[in-house]
Amino acid sequence: MVTLPAPLAAWHAIADRxxxxxxxxxxxxxxxxxxxxxxxxxxxxxxxxALTTAYLSAALVVLGPTLRYRREWWDDTSAVLEFExxxxxxxxxxxxMLTWNDAGRLVDFTxxxxxxxxxxxxxxxxxxxxxx
Amino acid sequence: MVTLPAPLAAWHAIADRxxxxxxxxxxxxxxxxxxxxxxxxxxxxxxxxALTTAYLSAALVVLGPTLRYRREWWDDTSAVLEFExxxxxxxxxxxxMLTWNDAGRLVDFTxxxxxxxxxxxxxxxxxxxxxx
Numbered sequence: 001m002v003t004l005p006a007p008l009a010a011w012h013a014i015a016d017r018x019x020x021x022x023x024x025x026x027x028x029x030x031x032x033x034x035x036x037x038x039x040x041x042x043x044x045x046x047x048x049x050a051l052t053t054a055y056l057s058a059a060l061v062v063l064g065p066t067l068r069y070r071r072e073w074w075d076d077t078s079a080v081l082e083f084e085x086x087x088x089x090x091x092x093x094x095x096x097m098l099t100w101n102d103a104g105r106l107v108d109f110t111x112x113x114x115x116x117x118x119x120x121x122x123x124x125x126x127x128x129x130x131x132x
Numbered sequence: 133m134v135t136l137p138a139p140l141a142a143w144h145a146i147a148d149r150x151x152x153x154x155x156x157x158x159x160x161x162x163x164x165x166x167x168x169x170x171x172x173x174x175x176x177x178x179x180x181x182a183l184t185t186a187y188l189s190a191a192l193v194v195l196g197p198t199l200r201y202r203r204e205w206w207d208d209t210s211a212v213l214e215f216e217x218x219x220x221x222x223x224x225x226x227x228x229m230l231t232w233n234d235a236g237r238l239v240d241f242t243x244x245x246x247x248x249x250x251x252x253x254x255x256x257x258x259x260x261x262x263x264x
Binding site for chain 1: 170171172173174175203205206207210211212214223225226227229242243244245246247248249250251255
């Protein structure tokens with residue numbers, strides 16, 4: 001039996017929810033105040049818990065229904081999770097990269113996806129979700 | 133002193149070369165015959181040692197001069213390497229994902245990069261390098 005680092009287990013508990021509960025309360029317990037979100041699309045980091053919560057909540061709406069985690073790697077302060085999802089027939093293959101502090105709160109959440117078609121479709125759906 | 137898995141150490145030896153040697157001979161020792169290369173741009177896997185060697189050699193020409201590996205994670209059969217590079221002022225932040233077989237030969241080499249501007253510039257430069 002492999003024991004996951006607590007922040008990684010906490011993220012899985014949030015991502016694995018199959019109900020429509022807003023994850024903001026759960027994320028508030030997991031994210032450090034000064035957490036930074038680095039999107040697959042934009043170079044500029046999105047700074048702070050409010051912005052990061054907005055992006056992660058939107059990503060869970062857009063990707064959540066088809067999100068499947070495939071493999072993961074971790075050490076004492078970070079983890080990489082490989083995932084796949086389907087967006088209107090476009091395959092999205094990506095990684096979530098989580099880094100946490102000594103208190104077990106995430107200080108960095110970076111997402112990368114491939115291929116180009118999957119990224120562009122994800123960008124369109126994320127923009128609509130964030131605007132909605 | 134951390135001991136890297138042999139395939140990961142072999143990849144670093146290839147990527148860290150700072151001379152102009154063609155890496156094809158070195159890659160021939162590292163890649164399985166049925167290796168698959170999954171590019172950040174294209175959904176379709178590039179199958180076989182010849183195509184994978186062509187893509188990795190081109191990537192080392194394009195990214196090599198500014199390539200810096202930042203963090204890495206691994207287990208018995210795979211590794212994830214986080215890197216950064218600069219292409220004409222565009223930042224490319226990415227991961228190499230390596231999977232190897234029991235003989236220590238790579239069977240899958242997947243690359244993902246962010247942000248969108250870095251991916252599009254990388255695609256342009258890779259297309260030119262592969263056509264050259």
